[in-house]
Amino acid sequence: MSSDPKRSRARELAASHLARGDAVGWFEALYAEAGGDSAKVPWADLRPNPNFLDWIAAHRIDGNGRRALVVGCGLGDDAEFLASRGFQVTAFDIAPTAVDWCGKRFPQSTVRYEVGDLLSPAPGWRHAFDFVFEAYTLQVLPAELREQAMPKLADAVQPGGTLLLICRGRLPQDNEGQMPWPLLRSELSALERAGLSLEEFEEFWDRHDDPPVWRFRAGYSRPIVCGTLR
Numbered sequence: 001m002s003s004d005p006k007r008s009r010a011r012e013l014a015a016s017h018l019a020r021g022d023a024v025g026w027f028e029a030l031y032a033e034a035g036g037d038s039a040k041v042p043w044a045d046l047r048p049n050p051n052f053l054d055w056i057a058a059h060r061i062d063g064n065g066r067r068a069l070v071v072g073c074g075l076g077d078d079a080e081f082l083a084s085r086g087f088q089v090t091a092f093d094i095a096p097t098a099v100d101w102c103g104k105r106f107p108q109s110t111v112r113y114e115v116g117d118l119l120s121p122a123p124g125w126r127h128a129f130d131f132v133f134e135a136y137t138l139q140v141l142p143a144e145l146r147e148q149a150m151p152k153l154a155d156a157v158q159p160g161g162t163l164l165l166i167c168r169g170r171l172p173q174d175n176e177g178q179m180p181w182p183l184l185r186s187e188l189s190a191l192e193r194a195g196l197s198l199e200e201f202e203e204f205w206d207r208h209d210d211p212p213v214w215r216f217r218a219g220y221s222r223p224i225v226c227g228t229l230r
């Protein structure tokens with residue numbers, strides 16, 4: 001059991017919703033219960049993800065008006081960071097309270113915040129984004145939903161575009177443990193089956209967390225097929 005009360009509460013909410021056959025309803029319940037206090041949201045650091053910042057710095061990425069999609073955007077820090085780097089950003093979350101909260105935190109934002117479900121994305125998002133970023137959402141979905149979610153994630157990437165994914169990782173011999181559920185590297189092959197090419201894969205101890213967390217950081221691209229860019 002976690003000694004962190006906010007993480008324990010998230011697990012309680014997740015378990016009670018899952019027991020009713022609802023794998024995603026607990027996110028809204030958690031944000032609503034937090035009542036505007038980010039200290040009650042286990043993943044809310046109120047700063048961009050440091051593993052994302054490292055990757056962006058290493059790749060010297062600039063938006064130049066290109067379109068980016070932030071999946072499961074939470075309180076919006078990664079979306080705002082991408083906007084500050086010149087991307088035209090759409091960011092979505094399944095929890096309406098999280099989306100409202102982003103609007104309150106960043107009233108002047110250029111980011112388009114939307115309520116949306118990764119499992120049922122807007123039709124206009126198909127192959128529409130140069131850059132798609134997902135951190136820590138797949139790992140809070142049960143394995144069968146992750147399997148459904150990965151092709152949707154891949155689908156948003158336009159030919160020549162990039163998907164960056166950061167998640168908890170585990171080895172096949174490791175137990176899945178409790179939510180957040182670390183992913184197996186083999187699960188990520190669903191993204192390649194969905195048409196993306198793996199460009200880079202890192203696994204590392206993330207020492208921004210205490211205790212450190214074993215993470216995967218993977219970059220994918222959608223190949224440009226002759227004739228798709230006419």
Ligand SMILES: C[S@@+](CC[C@H](N)C(=O)[O-])C[C@H]1O[C@@H](n2cnc3c(N)ncnc32)[C@H](O)[C@@H]1O
Pocket residue numbers: 024027028043044045049071072073074075092093094095098116117118119134135136137140141
């Ligand atoms: C663990 S939090 C991570 C939030 C943010 N990416 C971050 O790193 O701070 C997962 C987020 O994904 C959202 N989420 C969960 N399932 C989702 C789905 N099916 N579609 C869109 N968002 C979802 C949750 O509401 C929550 O904000």
